[in-house]
Amino acid sequence: MHWAHRVARHYPDGQLHVELDGFAGRPAAATHAALARLLRFLGVPPADLPADPADRIALYRSLTYPLRLLVVLDDARTPRRWPRCCRPGRTV
Numbered sequence: 855m856h857w858a859h860r861v862a863r864h865y866p867d868g869q870l871h872v873e874l875d876g877f878a879g880r881p882a883a884a885t886h887a888a889l890a891r892l893l894r895f896l897g898v899p900p901a902d903l904p905a906d907p908a909d910r911i912a913l914y915r916s917l918t919y920p921l922r923l924l925v926v927l928d929d930a931r932t933p934r935r936w937p938r939c940c941r942p943g944r945t946v
Contacts, residue, residue, distance in 0.1 A: 858926050865924035870895050874929045889914055892925070 862869055872888050889910040890903050896917050904910050918925075 858924060862924055865922050867921040867923050869924040869926070871926045871928060874927055886910060888927070893917070 858869065858871075870892055872891050874888055886907045889907070890900075892914060893903055893910065894900065896914075898913065898917075904913055
């Protein structure tokens with residue numbers, strides 16, 4: 855989180871933060887639930903959230919593609935859950 859605060863100025867379109875509960879002593883947030891949170895942060899009404907995980911990923915990508923966003927997936931147990939959401943060459 856300290857790093858995110860230091861580099862936030864390099865992401866002029868904003869920052870998103872999702873707590874994944876990977877080490878919080880409770881079940882980790884499911885990928886589709888975390889994507890739903892991200893989409894709601896981006897202004898998608900709950901009624902318009904796609905039910906299909908692949909459709910959620912596609913919508914997330916289409917909404918974020920033109921943006922320079924800092925997305926913090928806090929407390930992730932493993933990064934392997936997220937590569938389908940990230941665009942190659944545009945992530946840290």
